[in-house]
Amino acid sequence: GFKEDIELILSKVNHKTQTLLFSATMPESIMRITKQFQNNPVMIKTLREGITAKEVKQSYFMVKHSDKIEALTRILDTYTTKLALVFCNTKRSVDELFDILVDKGYNCDKIHGDINQAQRLDTLNKFNNGLVDVLIATDVAARGLDIKEVEAVINYEIPTKEDYYVHRIGRTGRAGREGLSFTLLTNKEMKKLQAIERYTKKPLRKRQIPTIEKVNEIKQDKFIRDIESNIANGITEDYSHIINRLYDSGNSPEAIISALIKDRLTFDSSENDKDLNDIIPERRKSSRNRDEDINKSGVRFFLNLGKKDGIRPRDILGAVAGECDIPGTDIGEIEILDKFSFFNAAKEHKNVILKKMNDSAIKGKDVVVELTTSKKQKGSVANSKYGSDSSKRKDSSKSSYRKKK
Template sequence: MENLLFEDLKLSREMKHAIRDMGFEEATPIQSLALPHILEGKDVIGQAQTGTGKTAAFGIPVLERLDTSNRSVQAVILCPTRELAIQVAEEIKKLSKYQKTSVLPVYGGQPIERQIKALKRGVQIIIGTPGRVMDHIHRRTLKMDQVKMIILDEADEMLDMGFREDIEFVLEKIPDQRQMLLFSATMSPIILGLTRKYQNNPEMLKVTHQELTVPEIRQVYFEVRERMKLDLLTRLIDMHNLKLALVFCNTKRRVDRLVSHLQTRGYFADGLHGDMSQNQRDRVMAKFRKGQIEILVATDVAARGIDVDDVEAVFNYDVPNNEEYYVHRIGRTGRAGKTGQAFTFVSGKEIYQLRDIQRYTKVRIEQKKIPSLHEVEEVKRDLFMEQLKKEMNTSDLQKEIHLVERLMEEDYSSLEIAAALLKLYNGSKDDALQISGSDFKDTGAQPGMVRFFINVGRKQKIKAKDIVKAIREVSGLSSTSIGRIDVLDKFSFVELPEKNALEISEALKRKGIKGLRVNLEPAHKKM
């Protein structure tokens, strides 16, 4: 079965808006199977692992079926642990962003008085551990007479932890006319006994877990701050000299923003997402296949049908929302017997999503240290040497040999000629290597900054604000992070933060300022 698009489901405008804000376009397999049945009011048994999108599979219908004018408890979600109860509550709060809903997680270890106070004010959705929910029923602080939906999340875990009697106690207190949903990774005889006793002709839905993998794909991840992802991406593209790469983002907005940043930095990049017409998508794909686009940035839905054998690397700019997406994404590289690479950028709490991916795909994704600029240059130099050897071994170089012989007649040695050609080819890169990181000499800038000479000035109608704008576009730096700017008749000076001065200067060379090609060099200290 093909996964459903949220836009095609009969959901409220508010719900669709919240789902879009969370970055989801396409339902996961368990959501695609379960949502239509649950939205129709049927009882459901869903067999699916953690990390497959179960929370939204029951959370969306719970919110859609809620009577927001009624302040009574209308839905109860039972979870095995406090951690899961909190996680489910957070997800439901995100889904209810555009509707007035009161959600309360209740669990042991938190003062019960605080929960009682919240229940008295009026709560519509309770998410809790069986023991604490039972405790509130005993205290009569939780009334169940208005409940129309009950959900058992990770039922096998709850039963393994000895909650069977507590669960049955709660189920007995709920009105007969209600909808019951049960989700579990396994289906034991005990669980099936519960469903026969408490569910009404349930739909049995099962998601078979997709196995990885493609062994020819080298998989690594980097822990990186969100604001540094762009720098890491461009660094890796340059380092591996990639000619065809796929970059995945979780939302359409992220795709557009990243494409804009990459184009600003001089890369041949374009995007694919659900808001584009079929004609636009076809045009972008045709360019990608022909190699006119080096970097294709896409959402998971838009990437359907991408079948290009020469994709050298896949980047998970955002960690995918579930492990099936991870499998689909990285399977775009390493095709036709070639070796592929998959790089995943992990920021903050995304590390937990990555652990789920590793656990269920049974693959160890190796952590790598973010490469320094010096390491990037070393790798690029090695790649260049390999290309040079290949050229010498496979190409007809008679014309070039003739030119070299003419130069040798003028008393230049073959070694000098080769060195000069290398310098011409690698020129600015070698200069960059010499000044990388802390190797900047004293340029007369304030501490922590590097002063650069730029070969344009007032005669080319350049103003300080043009330099600031160009720096902001290639790096995202605010004007307060840029040091002193002096614009003279034929040239200018600007101070850049030392930690990323090299990257910014190289990016400015590629992009230019106000449409003009520019050259930047570390300035000499004023005498």
């Protein structure tokens, strides 16, 4: 964001100097500066496991473009309790998103290149001091920010360049603290995500957008924790005279508390609780070789739910990836039969799948997962893990299972 300024300053230096250049990434534009203004520079790289910090837990959500606002608000309500930094690709997008979030009651502000420097600094100070909960920004405006308490970075729009992604999520997980990064993307943007994964050499975990029921549950828990914290800190003592006045007016404790909760706590309407998670057809094509390896050398599992339970391939994929915290690309072929199913997975996940999945449920039904040596019969068609049910045969597997008590 300051390339032109750097070039102008260095071009005006006409005496002998020692120049040190620091950058989180070294794109060609930066390398041109070193060649133009430095004399035989020595490059020093810090050794890390990857470009991105391991303290940052990176994940993404698949969502239709028309559902992105609703998905963002659910993510903000579910995962963030302190400061959240939301990135857009353009100044117009920042302005539009800011207006929408303000209308929805979020304590947020914005920065981008069209906002004057004094106002930007004022906004940053408010955000840094916790007076603003959500800051919406463009890449250029957020370069170089050092805000210690940013809990989550949310890519409302996936960045246009891979190094922008590194700069964005570098705003959290600083100084050894843990941080979260979430990326919202549509089916058409899967190639951009895969380019980011190759660039950072780190797969992103796919998460499920929370339901409104889950959001309301978390809101309730947070509200109760805040009340209990105030009671523990003795804050209620300053308001005893107000409480006594309410009692003297004939109000019961239950009526007073109910009125205060209604004023302070707003639940989202369950009538709008639709599933915002989208499927990922493109990713299947790009991971075909990986799937073939898993199907040949991985392990095969039996699962006690099938078509009659309303189970689809993406239900199994989402449950296994989410419950076991493993990449969806490490899950191979999924075969849905009438009363039970089979799926393949990379063998390094065998133990965690057996442990985690047998303590889980899919669509409210208890899950039983076992290793099996049953093979797919020749001529049968198994389900793509992203496609629809296609197997019409009865399986001759002798695998059995017991219902949970």
